[in-house]
Amino acid sequence: MSNLYFTEEHNLFRESLRSFLQKEVVPHIDKWEETGHIERFIWKKFGDMGYFGLATPEAYGGLDLDLFYTVIFLEELQRINSGGFAAAMWAHAYLAMTHLNKEGNHEQKEKYLTPSALGDAIGCLCITEPFGGSDVAGMRTTAAKKGDTYVINGSKTFITNGVYSDYLVVAAKTSPELGNKGISIFVMDRDTPGISATKLDKLGWRASDTGEIAFDNVVIPASNIMGEEGQGFPYIMQHFSLERLIMGVNSHARAQYALEYAKQYMSERTAFGRTIDKFQALRHTYADCETQMEICKQFNYYVAKRLDMGDYVVKEATMSKLQSTKMADDVIYQCLQFLGGYGYMEDYPLARMSRDSRLGPIGGGTSEILKEIIAKMVIDNKDYKPAT
Incomplete structure (x- = not known):
C-alpha cells in the first residue's frame, strides 16, 4: 500500500476493518440481498466500532480522523460484494451525517449526530425528486413558514435508507420564487405525521432500502431548519464533492476486487492444456483493465x-466520479467475460457486481450532467464557490 497516503496506523485500521467485515457482515449478505432489509444489529456494531464516526468530531461521539480512514472504509466495503450494503452504510455516514455535522447546530447534533455516530439512529438524505433527477434547483418540495413551524409538502425518490431510517435530512424550497436561492435544509423524525415511504424494486444495490418518500402537510418546528434559510443549494453543492469522490473511490475499489477475483480464476481455469491466464488476448486485456483501474485509483487518492x-x-471530484464509474463498468464487464459462462451465474460474484456497478454513472449526478459541469468549468471558466 502506498505510503504517500497511508500510514502504518491506516494499514492496521484496514486489517481490523477487513476482519470485522468478514466475521460480522459477510455471513449475512446473501440474506440481506434477498430481503432488501439490513438488520438493525449490524448498525449498532458499526457504531460500537467507531466506523460511523470516522469524520465526526469527538464532541459528538466521533473520532475526527483524516479522510484516508474514510477511503479505507469505502474500499473495504466494496470487497464484500454488496453495493447495497455499502451504500446504506456510507449514505448514512457521509450524506445524512455530513449535513448534520456541517450545518446542524449544537442541539441538532446532540439529538441526531451523536446517536448516528454510535449506531443508535439511522439517517437518510432527501434531495432527488421524481420530476427533478439531477436538476436540484428544479425541486418542487416546499416548506411554508407558519408561525413557529414549517409545513412540508412534496416528494423525494431514489433515497438510500429511505424506508428504515430514523430521521431524514430534507431539502425543500422555502422561497420557491427565488429558484435555487430559495432552498433550505431541514432535519425531521421519521415518525412525524404526514411522512410515508414506499420501497422501490431495483436492478442492483438490492440489500439497501431505496425509497420514494411523500410529505403530506408535514408540520415541523422552525428550529428544525439547518444552517441559514435559503442557503440549501450551496450547502448541497458543497457536499457533492465528497459524494462524488465517494462514488469514485467505490468504483476503483470495486474494479480492483473484480480484477483480483478474475486473476485468481484465470490462474486456475484451464483450456487447451494450459491455464487461461497464459493466452495473450486475455493477458493483454487484463493488463489494460489493471492500468485503467490504477490510474483512477491514484487520481482518487x-x-x-x-x-x-x-x-x-x-x-476534480466530478472528474473522479465521471471517469471512475465508467472505468468500473468497463472493467467489471470484462472480468465477467474472463469467467465465461460462470461469470453469468449467481453463484459467482461478477453477476451481482455487474448489477451493482451500473448505478455508478447514474447516482449522485448522471455522467451526462457531470460532463456539462466540467465543460462549464474548463470551457466557460465558471468558478463554483463554496458556501460561506
Whole structure:
C-alpha cells in the first residue's frame, strides 16, 4: 500500500476493518440481498466500532480522523460484494451525517449526530425528486413558514435508507420564487405525521432500502431548519464533492476486487492444456483493465488528499466520479467475460457486481450532467464557490 497516503496506523485500521467485515457482515449478505432489509444489529456494531464516526468530531461521539480512514472504509466495503450494503452504510455516514455535522447546530447534533455516530439512529438524505433527477434547483418540495413551524409538502425518490431510517435530512424550497436561492435544509423524525415511504424494486444495490418518500402537510418546528434559510443549494453543492469522490473511490475499489477475483480464476481455469491466464488476448486485456483501474485509483487518492487539506475540489471530484464509474463498468464487464459462462451465474460474484456497478454513472449526478459541469468549468471558466 502506498505510503504517500497511508500510514502504518491506516494499514492496521484496514486489517481490523477487513476482519470485522468478514466475521460480522459477510455471513449475512446473501440474506440481506434477498430481503432488501439490513438488520438493525449490524448498525449498532458499526457504531460500537467507531466506523460511523470516522469524520465526526469527538464532541459528538466521533473520532475526527483524516479522510484516508474514510477511503479505507469505502474500499473495504466494496470487497464484500454488496453495493447495497455499502451504500446504506456510507449514505448514512457521509450524506445524512455530513449535513448534520456541517450545518446542524449544537442541539441538532446532540439529538441526531451523536446517536448516528454510535449506531443508535439511522439517517437518510432527501434531495432527488421524481420530476427533478439531477436538476436540484428544479425541486418542487416546499416548506411554508407558519408561525413557529414549517409545513412540508412534496416528494423525494431514489433515497438510500429511505424506508428504515430514523430521521431524514430534507431539502425543500422555502422561497420557491427565488429558484435555487430559495432552498433550505431541514432535519425531521421519521415518525412525524404526514411522512410515508414506499420501497422501490431495483436492478442492483438490492440489500439497501431505496425509497420514494411523500410529505403530506408535514408540520415541523422552525428550529428544525439547518444552517441559514435559503442557503440549501450551496450547502448541497458543497457536499457533492465528497459524494462524488465517494462514488469514485467505490468504483476503483470495486474494479480492483473484480480484477483480483478474475486473476485468481484465470490462474486456475484451464483450456487447451494450459491455464487461461497464459493466452495473450486475455493477458493483454487484463493488463489494460489493471492500468485503467490504477490510474483512477491514484487520481482518487490525490483528490482525497486535496479535499482533506481543505481545498474546494468540485472539478476534480466530478472528474473522479465521471471517469471512475465508467472505468468500473468497463472493467467489471470484462472480468465477467474472463469467467465465461460462470461469470453469468449467481453463484459467482461478477453477476451481482455487474448489477451493482451500473448505478455508478447514474447516482449522485448522471455522467451526462457531470460532463456539462466540467465543460462549464474548463470551457466557460465558471468558478463554483463554496458556501460561506
